[in-house]
Amino acid sequence: MxxxxxxxxxxxxxxxxxxxxxxxxxxxxxxxxxxAHGGFITLxxxxxxxxSGYFGLPIFVGLLAGTVVGxxxxxATYMGVIRYVRTRPVTILILTFVIGFFMMYFVRVFGxxxxxxxxxxxxxxxxxxxxxxxxxxxxxxxxxxLIGALFYFVNYTRTGRAIIAVSMSDKGAxxxxxxxxxxxxxxxxxxxxxxxxxxxxxxxxxxxxSWLMSIEPPAPLVLSFxxxxxxxxxxxxxxxxxxxxxxxxxxxxxxxxxGGSQLAxxxxxxxxxxxxxxKPEGLFGREAGE
Numbered sequence: 001m002x003x004x005x006x007x008x009x010x011x012x013x014x015x016x017x018x019x020x021x022x023x024x025x026x027x028x029x030x031x032x033x034x035x036a037h038g039g040f041i042t043l044x045x046x047x048x049x050x051x052s053g054y055f056g057l058p059i060f061v062g063l064l065a066g067t068v069v070g071x072x073x074x075x076a077t078y079m080g081v082i083r084y085v086r087t088r089p090v091t092i093l094i095l096t097f098v099i100g101f102f103m104m105y106f107v108r109v110f111g112x113x114x115x116x117x118x119x120x121x122x123x124x125x126x127x128x129x130x131x132x133x134x135x136x137x138x139x140x141x142x143x144x145x146l147i148g149a150l151f152y153f154v155n156y157t158r159t160g161r162a163i164i165a166v167s168m169s170d171k172g173a174x175x176x177x178x179x180x181x182x183x184x185x186x187x188x189x190x191x192x193x194x195x196x197x198x199x200x201x202x203x204x205x206x207x208x209x210s211w212l213m214s215i216e217p218p219a220p221l222v223l224s225f226x227x228x229x230x231x232x233x234x235x236x237x238x239x240x241x242x243x244x245x246x247x248x249x250x251x252x253x254x255x256x257x258x259g260g261s262q263l264a265x266x267x268x269x270x271x272x273x274x275x276x277x278x279k280p281e282g283l284f285g286r287e288a289g290e
Contacts, residue, residue: 005251005252005255005256006248007136008136008251008255009247009248009250009251009252010140010244010247011136011137011139011140012205012247012250012251013243013244013246013247013248014139014140014143014144014147014243015139015140015143015198015201015202015205016223016227016243016244016246016247017143017147017227017239017240017243017244018143018146018147018194018197018198018201019041019194019195019198019202019220019223019224019227019243020223020224020227020228020231020239020242020243021147021150021191021194021236021239021240022037022040022074022190022191022192022193022194022195022198022224023037023191023195023224023225023227023228023239024227024228024231024233024234024235024236024238024239025187025190025191025194025236026187026188026191027228027233027234028167028233028234028235028236029163029166029167029183029184029187030082030086030184030187031089031234032082032086032089032092032096033092033093033096033225034096034191035093035096035097035100035221036077036096036097036099036100036103037100037191037195037220037221037224038100038104038219038220038221038224039073039099039100039101039102039103039104040070040073040074040103040191040192040195040196040199041070041195041196041198041199041202041220041221042103042104042107042122042199042220043066043069043070043073043103043107043196043199044066044067044069044070044195044196044197044198044199044200045066045122045124045199045200045202045203046107046111046122046199047062047065047066047068047069047070047196047200048062048063048065048066048124048199048200048203048204049062049117049122049123049124049203050062050065050115051064051065051066052065052124052125053123053124053125054115059124059125059126059127059129059204060127062124062125062200063127063197063200063201066196066197066199066200067193067196067197067200068193068196069196070192070193070194070195070196070197070199071189071190071192071193071196072189072192073103073192073196074188074189074190074191074192074193074195075185075188075189075192077096077099077188077192078184078185078188078189079185081095081099082095082096082184082188083181083184083185086184100221107122122203124200124203124204125204126204126205127139127200127201127204135204135205136205139201139205142201143201146194146197147240150190150194150236151236154236159183159186162178162183163183163186163187165178166178166180166183166184167234198220199220202220222268222269223246223268226242226246226268226269226271226272227239227242227243227246227268228242228282229242229272229275229276229282230242230245230246230271230272230275230282230283231243231282231283231284232281232282232283232284233282235282235283235284237284238282238283238284241283241284242282242283245271246268246271249267249268249271250267250268253267254267
């Protein structure tokens with residue numbers, strides 16, 4: 001049983017890392033806490049349902065659709081709203097919260113009135129439906145493939161180094177000829193793509209229940225916030241480590257604690273509270289501040 005729990009925690013933690021990376025990317029580059037992140041994830045899952053459930057296309061097409069829609073929504077959010085107010089952090093907090101709310105509202109109205117489905121239970125199939133274990137392995141492998149690709153992109157490509165430069169100093173990057181507007185747009189598109197991809201896998205693996213559209217734990221937005229605070233705001237490495245800490249802590253709590261199924265999501269917030277008291281900058285807070 002312990003081995004099964006370790007495997008389950010390992011698989012779900014990789015997906016948690018993908019969920020959180022988009023959130024931490026935006027903060028790391030632009031210093032923005034994107035409260036529309038949960039909406040990006042939900043729209044990714046909803047797009048997969050439209051492609052595969054409504055039009056009957058293969059679920060892999062739904063996975064691609066969710067990723068593309070997430071990227072498009074991320075780019076549109078930045079170009080249509082954020083770039084005009086990105087020097088006003090309080091305004092951005094309010095706007096991203098409102099944008100996320102409207103995304104959730106759109107899914108509820110469109111799902112109920114047009115597609116005639118329960119919007120609190122988006123029926124997304126697992127990518128590999130014949131075997132739960134095979135689906136978990138697929139999630140783990142592709143999540144780490146994406147994480148590795150992002151690490152390579154950020155550290156070893158010209159655009160990636162420009163992202164690092166903008167994250168350190170927007171004005172300094174502009175002085176050496178880096179178009180910070182373009183870099184911020186790329187960051188939002190990448191974050192949206194990661195969120196959309198994670199939304200499809202999350203809904204297919206755990207079910208597109210009401211928690212997907214909630215702001216209560218274990219909702220994706222709450223989960224992302226807990227992971228990036230624990231790992232250190234702005235640190236991709238911290239998000240990966242934080243995802244594994246929370247993934248293992250939650251899985252073992254649910255499996256072994258009395259009434260553990262009622263503690264899903266809450267346990268991550270308890271862990272976050274402890275870290276805020278003991279190490280408020282997070283595990284890799286110094287990196288986020290550089």
